[in-house]
Amino acid sequence: MRDPEDAPESTxxxxxxxxxxxxxxxxxxxxxxxxxxxDRYANHDGKLVRLDPLLVxxxxxxxxxxxxxxxxxxxxxxxxxxxxxxxxxxxxDYKPAPFIVSSKVEGxxxxxxxxxxxxxxxxxxxxxxxxxxxxxxxxxxxxxxxQVGHVTTAEYGSQxxxxxGVRHLTGGSKKEGNVTCEAMLTLSNKEAVEVKIxxxxxxxxxxxxxxxxxxxxxxxxxxxxxxxxxxxxxxQWQGHCDxxxxxxxxxxxxxxxxxxxxxxDMRPGGIRVRGRKSTPGRYFKVAEPGxxxxxxxxxxxxxxxEKINPKTAWPGMRLLMVSTTGEDAEWFVxxxxxxxxxxxxxxPVRAVVERIAENCEPALCTVLFMGGAGGSLRAGVTENPxxxxxxxxxxxxxxxxxxxxxYVWPGGGITLMVDVLTMPDKSFGYVPTPALVLxxxxxxxxxxxxxxxxxxxxxxxxxxxxxxxxxxVEPWAR
Amino acid sequence: MGPVASLLPGCRLHLxxxxxxxxxxxxxxxxxxxxxxxxxxxxFQDVLEVLVGELELLRSPIADPCPPxxxxxxxxxxxxxxxxxxxxxxxxxxxxxxxxxxxxxxxxAASRLKRAYVNDGGxxxxxxxxxxxxxxxxxxxxxxxxxxxxIRIDAPCGVATSGWRGRSQSLGIADAVxxxxxxxxxxxxxxxxxxxxxxxxxxxxxxxxxxxLKHDSDLxxxxxxxxxxxxxxxxxxxxxxxxLAVAARMRSSGLIEAAVLAxxxxxxxxx
Numbered sequence: 001m002r003d004p005e006d007a008p009e010s011t012x013x014x015x016x017x018x019x020x021x022x023x024x025x026x027x028x029x030x031x032x033x034x035x036x037x038x039d040r041y042a043n044h045d046g047k048l049v050r051l052d053p054l055l056v057x058x059x060x061x062x063x064x065x066x067x068x069x070x071x072x073x074x075x076x077x078x079x080x081x082x083x084x085x086x087x088x089x090x091x092x093d094y095k096p097a098p099f100i101v102s103s104k105v106e107g108x109x110x111x112x113x114x115x116x117x118x119x120x121x122x123x124x125x126x127x128x129x130x131x132x133x134x135x136x137x138x139x140x141x142x143x144x145x146x147q148v149g150h151v152t153t154a155e156y157g158s159q160x161x162x163x164x165g166v167r168h169l170t171g172g173s174k175k176e177g178n179v180t181c182e183a184m185l186t187l188s189n190k191e192a193v194e195v196k197i198x199x200x201x202x203x204x205x206x207x208x209x210x211x212x213x214x215x216x217x218x219x220x221x222x223x224x225x226x227x228x229x230x231x232x233x234x235x236q237w238q239g240h241c242d243x244x245x246x247x248x249x250x251x252x253x254x255x256x257x258x259x260x261x262x263x264x265d266m267r268p269g270g271i272r273v274r275g276r277k278s279t280p281g282r283y284f285k286v287a288e289p290g291x292x293x294x295x296x297x298x299x300x301x302x303x304x305x306e307k308i309n310p311k312t313a314w315p316g317m318r319l320l321m322v323s324t325t326g327e328d329a330e331w332f333v334x335x336x337x338x339x340x341x342x343x344x345x346x347x348p349v350r351a352v353v354e355r356i357a358e359n360c361e362p363a364l365c366t367v368l369f370m371g372g373a374g375g376s377l378r379a380g381v382t383e384n385p386x387x388x389x390x391x392x393x394x395x396x397x398x399x400x401x402x403x404x405x406x407y408v409w410p411g412g413g414i415t416l417m418v419d420v421l422t423m424p425d426k427s428f429g430y431v432p433t434p435a436l437v438l439x440x441x442x443x444x445x446x447x448x449x450x451x452x453x454x455x456x457x458x459x460x461x462x463x464x465x466x467x468x469x470x471x472x473v474e475p476w477a478r
Numbered sequence: 479m480g481p482v483a484s485l486l487p488g489c490r491l492h493l494x495x496x497x498x499x500x501x502x503x504x505x506x507x508x509x510x511x512x513x514x515x516x517x518x519x520x521x522f523q524d525v526l527e528v529l530v531g532e533l534e535l536l537r538s539p540i541a542d543p544c545p546p547x548x549x550x551x552x553x554x555x556x557x558x559x560x561x562x563x564x565x566x567x568x569x570x571x572x573x574x575x576x577x578x579x580x581x582x583x584x585x586x587a588a589s590r591l592k593r594a595y596v597n598d599g600g601x602x603x604x605x606x607x608x609x610x611x612x613x614x615x616x617x618x619x620x621x622x623x624x625x626x627x628x629i630r631i632d633a634p635c636g637v638a639t640s641g642w643r644g645r646s647q648s649l650g651i652a653d654a655v656x657x658x659x660x661x662x663x664x665x666x667x668x669x670x671x672x673x674x675x676x677x678x679x680x681x682x683x684x685x686x687x688x689x690x691l692k693h694d695s696d697l698x699x700x701x702x703x704x705x706x707x708x709x710x711x712x713x714x715x716x717x718x719x720x721x722l723a724v725a726a727r728m729r730s731s732g733l734i735e736a737a738v739l740a741x742x743x744x745x746x747x748x749x
Contacts, residue, residue: 018693024496025530031693038497039645175708 019043113381113442113454120435122371123164124184125417127155128203128211129221129363131250134159135200142196146179147172151197157221161195161205163187169434181434187367188420188428188436207367208421218363222324223356226253226294227282229324232359234260236352242317243269247286247304248324249295257281270312271319273304294323301330302340313338320349326356366419369428373399373414373440381442384453388442389414391452397444402427481526483519491515495526498577504585504594514585514594521584525551525577536569537696551576558663561733562671568696574646575638575666578603582662596662599645601638601669603662604631616656616738627738629658635735636662640669642703647688647695651706651717651741652676657725658735668725668734676721676739682707709742718746 021028021036028036030043042049128134134151135141141149141161149163168180183193192206204212211218223229226248234255237244244255255261256269258281275286286304290297298304301321315336322329331349332340345353378385391397392414399406399414404422409415420427429437450456481495489511491502502518504511528549529536535545536552540563547553551573558572578596582603585594593612594605606612614637616627629637639656642648648670655673659665684705688697691704709717718739725737725748736749 025527026496026533027530029693031690034692036497037692037694038499040497 017046019046019048021048023048113449116429116437117371117373117377117440118431118433118435118437119371119373120170120433121166122169122184122369122436123149123162124187125152125368125370126161126163126187126205127366127368128159128161128205129157129361129365130159130211130213130218131157131222131225132159132213132218133200134203134213135197139198139200142198143179143183143193146176148176148180148183148195151200157224177434178432181430181436184436185428185430188369188438189426190420205365205367207365209365210363211365220325220327220360221363222248222294223326223359224324225251226324227251227258229253229322229356230255230258230281231260233352233356234258234264236355237320237349238264238266240318240346240348240352241320242267243271244320244322245271245273245301245304246322246324247294247296247298247301247328249287249289250284251278252283252286252294252304254281254283268312269317269319270309272306272309274306275304293328294325301328302332305340308334308338308340310338320345320353322353322356324356325360326353326358329353366421368417369401369420369436369438370415370417371436371438373416377440378414382449382453382455387452391444391448392442396448397442397452400441400443402439403441481519481522483522491518493519493522493581495522498526498574499599500578500581501597502581502585502595504589504591506589506591506593510589510591514589514591517588518581518585518596521581525580528552529573536573537694539566539568551580554579554663558667561731562667565671566700567667567671570696571670572663572667574598574601575603575636575662575664578662579636598662601636601662601666603636605634606631629736631658635660636665638662638665638669640666640673641740642673642706646670647691647697647702649674649697649700649702650676650721651678651683651703651709652721652739653742654738654740655721655725656738656740658737659733660735664733668728668737672721672725672728672737672739675724676717676741678709678713678717678720680707680709680713682709706742711744714741714744717741718744722746722748 018029018031021030021041023036023041024038026037028041030036030041030048032043032046035042137151137153139151140147141151141163148168149161149165152160152162154160164180164184169177183195186193187205187207190207192204192209194202194204196202201214224232226246229246229248230244230253237255241255244253246253252273252275254269254271254273256266261281273283273286275283278284287296287298289295292298293301296304313334315334315338317334319332319334319340320329321332329345331343331345333343335341378388382388388397392399392408399408399416401416401418402423404418406416406418409417423439427439431437444452446459449459481493483494484492486492486501489503491500493500493502500522502515504514506514529551532547532549532552535547536555540556540559542563544556544560547556552569554576555569555572558576559567559569575598578598578601581596582594582605585591585596586605590607591605592607592610595612596603602614604612604614610632612631614629614631615625616629617625636659637656638659639654640646640648641652641654642650643653650673652673655669655676657665657669657672659668683703685701686704687699688695688702689699691702695702718741721739725734725739728734729736729748737747739746739748
């Protein structure tokens with residue numbers, strides 16, 4: 001058994017990993033990532049945080065720290081907005097929403113109905129910024145062997161997944177539902193999930209982070225493939241270069257042979273690159289995939305040149321070799337023997353290389369939550385639910401999730417989309433139905449609230465609603 | 479932050495201080511209820527602070543000779559775990575039940591109540607006056623509004639529940655072990671130990687040293703359960719049998735009245 005000297009109350013120094021919670025006399029020592037004895041306070045990255053409080057977002061003004069050491073919170077809030085996080089709810093929503101609060105915004109009495117909605121119909125649309133092949137359209141996307149979604153229509157520069165949805169949540173086996181729910185919850189809370197695509201890749205997804213495809217992290221979206229890069233920048237190179245080779249793992253482009261160079265009446269350079277020719281000036285597989293230039297394994301760009309035709313090339317010919325992200329570039333001039341010799345890159349050429357880099361965006365995964373709030377959730381807001389739906393459609397009622405703006409899909413119901421990155425951390429929860437739980441707020445003028453059959457007897461001023469609650473204050477996200 | 483009291487709908491008293499979270503309800507004359515609640519609030523003031531003063535002792539494994547404890551709640555804890563000293567157990571195994579018992583006693587000292595309960599996060603002290611009854615329900619899945627079992631109670635007692643999913647750490651894999659005993663602290667200690675005994679080895683069970691999860695854990699480096707995957711039927715039965723053996727022993731020596739053990743979709747009853 002443990003030595004008494006080793007007991008938790010011993011005077012062992014508190015390292016940076018461990019903080020002492022002073023919320024109650026127990027004075028728990030809490031290691032990073034752990035909670036105290038009460039499970040209500042936790043060490044989040046070295047900071048003491050209260051878990052699951054009602055979250056209040058401040059508009060504009062400065063944030064009030066939740067726990068300033070040695071100083072109790074003074075209870076003051078500046079034009080607060082109460083979010084549904086930590087509001088709690090019931091399902092189905094047979095009673096008024098937990099908080100129906102009124103506040104004056106720009107001189108108008110506003111009502112915000114705050115609740116946490118249970119979404120049995122919900123899914124995630126995941127956009128993965130990569131040109132890599134992740135799997136065929138319609139292929140199953142799996143977590144732990146269970147199908148949680150599928151590959152859907154690709155977008156420019158991005159692969160798209162559609163995850164979750166009622167069929168996987170409740171239409172399949174119990175395990176399929178639970179795995180789907182957990183994967184959606186994890187992604188929605190901005191954490192990472194590894195998925196395996198049938199007939200394709202293994203991808204680690206995390207909102208706001210670079211995708212990891214088969215163990216390799218995508219850093220930047222290339223500006224386009226080598227051929228596209230030629231197409232975009234051909235005119236800017238004209239007059240400064242005699243030949244440009246854009247090295248790319250997918251399609252390597254050769255300017256004077258490419259349609260873009262021909263269009264500009266450029267003189268053929270006579271340089272043949274390795275790989276398989278697709279169409280003029282476009283070559284597949286000039287090298288193996290790797291961490292070198294343009295996603296290939298090469299570090300010496302000249303190694304992809306198979307031969308230089310002495311009948312076509314000429315001494316003094318100016319050659320730019322560049323990758324599709326602009327990260328790698330070399331300038332060469334052909335000598336008397338038509339051998340490329342390294343030379344200092346002229347300023348106008350460097351400017352275009354830098355422009356390639358400037359046009360590359362960081363590769364990201366982004367996650368939009370999509371769900372329907374058209375059901376019984378509305379009963380918590382009004383006695384006449386269709387009027388709420390109409391009021392949302394007429395833009396009288398503003399819908400937010402954890403204070404974040406949402407897009408409400410036109411047509412019937414209240415089907416909304418929200419970028420999980422704009423929502424406060426840990427906004428999502430679940431119930432074992434399984435279904436996701438997330439905060440939702442409806443904000444509208446007080447008079448309109450009465451008109452749609454709102455629970456007027458439940459309206460309380462915002463100051464009063466907050467007075468007795470455990471609340472967390474965060475600055476407005478956007 | 480000091481203790482906090484509030485009234486919940488249905489005239490229930492909610493007391494909170496640090497990790498202690500109590501829901502209290504009493505039945506009887508209105509004036510008696512009011513007096514009982516006032517008494518509970520009064521008694522609650524220093525409960526946590528006094529406990530914390532002896533925390534080192536209370537977090538150490540109990541062994542002969544019985545260590546001296548000063549606080550009344552701490553003494554209840556020691557009394558509850560003392561009969562189990564042959565195995566590893568710290569008085570903390572009975573802390574919730576002991577607080578419930580202490581508060582119940584303070585209410586009964588001041589008021590005449592027909593019925594009352596003090597629910598300390600699932601560890602419950604129950605009072606029923608002569609001729610009254612109290613029905614407690616057991617719910618297998620807290621998210622499904624369905625009562626899976628009922629106990630009709632006609633004498634003061636305690637009901638406590640322990641399992642790896644609960645707030646306290648467990649060495650076992652039971653989802654819930656609910657114990658009926660003469661008071662809440664006895665039920666609490668027994669539920670903890672029976673839940674520890676509901677155990678079996680299987681690759682789908684994940685365990686971690688207790689202090690990796692809670693730095694201050696009284697369980698030190700003992701492996702506590704953090705995840706239980708789907709178990710084959712024989713494993714579930716075997717784990718429940720292991721727990722049942724411990725429960726039966728406690729029952730025959732008069733430490734508990736009855737126990738209900740739940741593991742995934744299997745249950746076992748010692749009664």
